[in-house]
Amino acid sequence: MSQKTTSDFFVERFAMIVVIIFSLLCVLPFLLIVGTSFSSEDIVRVKGFSLFPRGATLEAYRMIFKGGTNILGSYVVTISMTLVGTLVGLGIISMTGYALNRHDFPLRNIISFFIYFASLFSAGLAPYYLLMTQGYGLKDNYLAILLPLMMSPWLIILMKNFVKSVPYELTEAGKIDGAGDFSIFIRLILPMLKPALATIGLFLALGYWNEWYQSSLFLSERVTYKPLQYMLYQIINQLSYLKNSVAGAFVTFDNFPEETLKMATACVATGPIILVYPFVQKYFISGITVGAVKG
Amino acid sequence: MEKVKTAASEGTVSAGTPAEVTVLAKKKKLGKTGIFFRECGKHYSLILMCIPAIIFFIAFSYAPLPGIYVAFVKYNYASGIFGSDFIGLDNFKFLFESGQMWKLTRNTILYNFAFLVLDNVVAMFMAILINEITNRIFKKITQTIMLLPYFISAVLVGLLVYNVLNYDYGFLNSVLRSLGLSRWAPYSNPKAWPPLIILVQLWQCTGYNTIVYFAAIMGIDSETIEAARIDGVNAFQRIWYIELPLLKPTLVILMLFAMGGIVKGNFGLFYNIIGTNALLYPTTDILETYVYRATMQDFNFSTASAIGFYQSVIGFVIVMICNAVIKKIEPEYSLF
Numbered sequence: 001m002s003q004k005t006t007s008d009f010f011v012e013r014f015a016m017i018v019v020i021i022f023s024l025l026c027v028l029p030f031l032l033i034v035g036t037s038f039s040s041e042d043i044v045r046v047k048g049f050s051l052f053p054r055g056a057t058l059e060a061y062r063m064i065f066k067g068g069t070n071i072l073g074s075y076v077v078t079i080s081m082t083l084v085g086t087l088v089g090l091g092i093i094s095m096t097g098y099a100l101n102r103h104d105f106p107l108r109n110i111i112s113f114f115i116y117f118a119s120l121f122s123a124g125l126a127p128y129y130l131l132m133t134q135g136y137g138l139k140d141n142y143l144a145i146l147l148p149l150m151m152s153p154w155l156i157i158l159m160k161n162f163v164k165s166v167p168y169e170l171t172e173a174g175k176i177d178g179a180g181d182f183s184i185f186i187r188l189i190l191p192m193l194k195p196a197l198a199t200i201g202l203f204l205a206l207g208y209w210n211e212w213y214q215s216s217l218f219l220s221e222r223v224t225y226k227p228l229q230y231m232l233y234q235i236i237n238q239l240s241y242l243k244n245s246v247a248g249a250f251v252t253f254d255n256f257p258e259e260t261l262k263m264a265t266a267c268v269a270t271g272p273i274i275l276v277y278p279f280v281q282k283y284f285i286s287g288i289t290v291g292a293v294k295g
Numbered sequence: 296m297e298k299v300k301t302a303a304s305e306g307t308v309s310a311g312t313p314a315e316v317t318v319l320a321k322k323k324k325l326g327k328t329g330i331f332f333r334e335c336g337k338h339y340s341l342i343l344m345c346i347p348a349i350i351f352f353i354a355f356s357y358a359p360l361p362g363i364y365v366a367f368v369k370y371n372y373a374s375g376i377f378g379s380d381f382i383g384l385d386n387f388k389f390l391f392e393s394g395q396m397w398k399l400t401r402n403t404i405l406y407n408f409a410f411l412v413l414d415n416v417v418a419m420f421m422a423i424l425i426n427e428i429t430n431r432i433f434k435k436i437t438q439t440i441m442l443l444p445y446f447i448s449a450v451l452v453g454l455l456v457y458n459v460l461n462y463d464y465g466f467l468n469s470v471l472r473s474l475g476l477s478r479w480a481p482y483s484n485p486k487a488w489p490p491l492i493i494l495v496q497l498w499q500c501t502g503y504n505t506i507v508y509f510a511a512i513m514g515i516d517s518e519t520i521e522a523a524r525i526d527g528v529n530a531f532q533r534i535w536y537i538e539l540p541l542l543k544p545t546l547v548i549l550m551l552f553a554m555g556g557i558v559k560g561n562f563g564l565f566y567n568i569i570g571t572n573a574l575l576y577p578t579t580d581i582l583e584t585y586v587y588r589a590t591m592q593d594f595n596f597s598t599a600s601a602i603g604f605y606q607s608v609i610g611f612v613i614v615m616i617c618n619a620v621i622k623k624i625e626p627e628y629s630l631f
Contacts, residue, residue, distance in 0.1 A: 005524075008427070010530070011424075011530040012428055015427040018421075018424055019433075019437050022421065023437045026440050026441055026444055033455065036458070048466065049461075092348055095344040095348075096348040102338075106334045107335060107345075115348065118357065121360070123603065123607075124600055125586050126586070126590050126596040126597075126600035127361075127603070128359045129590055129591075130362055130365065130376060130596060131358055135358070153352075181338070185344070213562070229448045232448075232450050233450045233567075236450065237570060270447055273447075274447070281439060285438070288503070288506050288510065289507075
């Protein structure tokens with residue numbers, strides 16, 4: 001290693017300051033939500049939202065869990081959709097990615113193009129909505145959320161790039177031992193793809209966990225248990241929804257903790273995915289790298 | 296055995312043992328298409344592996360395409376898309392004549408252009424800075440924190456913005472008040488939003504984009520940089536003359552990919568921040584928010600679909616033009 005010059009030293013100090021400032025900007029809004037969620041509504045009404053809890057209370061959380069927001073049902077819906085969607089999606093994406101990388105598979109270019117072309121053209125929202133509701137009859141059906149988020153051309157391309165890095169000799173060795181394509185894939189290839197599965201799995205899980213859009217299209221009031229983010233969306237945007245579903249009989253409208261309840265719901269709805277992230281971060285960052293800079 | 300297979304599928308004849316030669320002769324008789332189908336048959340399991348994905352893209356990407364026809368009819372719920380009266384380009388005519396199309400297109404393209412330029416500039420800047428930092432633990436922690444905003448839903452982003460900017464309880468206004476300044480009411484001021492939305496978008500995506508660029512910097516040959524150091528180059532020169540030029544390919548590729556989406560938008564961001572606050576539409580309504588309202592609130596499928604069709608066509612044309620231009624200037628960067 002060569003010596004550091006004065007300019008290196010200066011640039012590094014400058015870099016650290018900028019990065020620290022930006023990192024603070026990234027976390028502060030979260031603290032604002034967490035802080036407010038533990039504050040008492042009265043103080044919030046007078047002094048506004050704050051980074052640190054003022055008049056610390058668990059009132060808002062108590063209300064969420066006791067007040068009939070259906071939050072536990074929402075959790076069950078979101079978690080099961082995230083698990084099923086991510087697992088099935090990963091299975092299909094990795095299978096396809098593997099098959100499309102086999103040099104001896106004559107259809108691979110045609111199928112690749114077929115998938116890539118899907119990303120170039122889209123029919124737009126109206127035809128999609130009409131097809132889903134009238135064609136497939138998926139109004140008020142969780143499948144309308146589960147299925148469309150399961151894969152995308154971009155994720156398949158990302159997987160293809162990962163599979164490329166697995167030596168082809170592995171497949172050949174499997175063939176010589178007389179294994180079929182499926183058992184080669186499952187026993188030899190999948191174990192090599194752990195970083196890819198972690199990365200793409202995180203993308204899929206994020207998609208399911210943060211889902212509100214398909215829900216807003218296809219789930220009506222008749223569905224009792226809404227996915228978490230959609231429930232949050234409704235609580236934020238429809239005050240009447242909030243009061244009707246949460247307040248129930250046990251508070252009067254005057255001291256209804258409207259603002260703190262929004263923040264507490266946000267914490268409850270977001271928490272788990274942020275807690276999972278640090279564990280897969282290592283894979284995730286290397287995953288973005290493979291996907292983005294292949295050039 | 297493997298060699299024979301590949302040679303045969305490429306249609307070349309090479310001499311081998313008598314057994315191999317007869318195999319080759321048999322394949323010759325089949326002809327090119329024959330061999331193709333035979334190979335497909337042999338790989339039926341690979342085809343099976345692709346079938347779920349193929350069904351998926353047919354069902355959710357290709358099947359809606361014929362529905363674009365709804366843009367050319369006066370949609371009537373009872374008779375469905377293909378039973379409604381055909382009215383040609385009237386839906387488009389209405390949108391253009393009402394001035395909506397122009398406003399929406401302008402907003403969409405200006406926002407996306409700003410995102411495109413600023414996202415990349417800021418991310419390159421941050422990536423270069425992070426690369427200068429030698430403390431590994433510091434780097435890891437800050438990267439984790441910077442990625443945090445990328446992991447939250449658009450709904451939560453909307454709530455965060457509301458948290459900071461809300462007139463009554465907003466954090467910004469509490470600070471302003473405690474400094475003895477008058478409060479600010481962006482939610483009734485359309486002019487405030489273009490810079491605000493751009494800032495929010497930067498806040499959410501910079502961490503992710505920074506990692507992409509950071510990866511590209513890591514890919515730079517460290518010997519080049521060492522050599523430059525030995526020649527007495529200072530940090531600014533090194534960044535300006537070595538690192539930035541080497542980031543150009545990544546920049547060009549990311550820009551090209553983004554160009555196709557320039558008439559699409561970050562719908563979730565706009566919808567969750569602005570919602571149905573009509574006061575702010577002049578500066579914040581983009582094609583996608585308009586389409587969403589036309590579909591979900593007015594059930595005006597024909598208008599919505601006309602805009603969707605317009606978006607697809609413009610997006611496609613822009614990609615083609617950009618690709619052609621890039622191909623002229625630097626052929627190796629073009630997409631196809």
